[in-house]
Amino acid sequence: MAGKQGPDCCCGLLKLLFEIILAVLISIGIAALIFWLIFRPVNLVKFHVTEAELTRFNLTTNKSVLNYNLKLNLTIRNPNKKIGVYYDRLEARAFYDDQRLSVADVAPFYQGHKNTSVVSPAFAGQKVVGSELSSFNKEKAAGVFDIKVKLYLRVRFKLGSLKTFRFKPKVKCDLNVPSSSKNGGSSANFQTTKCDIDWNIF
Secondary structure: OHHHHHHHHHHHHHHHHHHHHHHHHHHHHHHHHHHHHHHOHHHOOEEEEEEEEEEEEEEOOOOOEEEEEEEEEEEEEEOOOOEEEEEEEEEEEEEEOOEEEEEEEEOOEEEOOOEEEEEOOEEEEEEEOOOOOOOHHHHHHHOEEEEEEEEEEEEEEEEOOEEOOOEOOEEEEEEEEEEOOOOOOOOOOOOOEEOEEEOOOO
8 A cells, every 4th residue: 555655645746846946936037027127227227428539540551450549438327316236247348340349347346326437448459350441441531430339247236235136238339439540630529429228137
């Protein structure tokens, strides 16, 4: 009799274990949804590039190497009255004509509520491009270059003593940067540019 009850007992334990795991997963999902509805980071933090200085942007004689020197002022606005933000990682990458130039890391920091922070990533160096860039001559003549800057972040939100899990948003800034180098030929002023944010819950 006892031997015949063994398989039924095992099946019962497995079913109970499955129900417990399912309940835990559902609870985690509900908690994540509640966090998302409370914090709604998509409406929380705003990024703007307020200044861009391009003091060097030219090709070598054989048009195989691009020399560049770009400095930005990036403002990050947290308008919320009660929520602070931990920036555990902020990596900026600059691109021109679909080619990555270089990477600038910003030191981790905490941003209080109703606060605006300014960070200043800088990109300088040389990029081997192999052949002349398709847009370079036209943009050089206009004195304004189409440069993209992408930010890769890891952030946490703080409400009182409560801290959320990490979000991993990506920020994209499409910039029209006037050349301020001696050979630039443009007197245009940089226009403050709002950046687009792609939020990832996990």
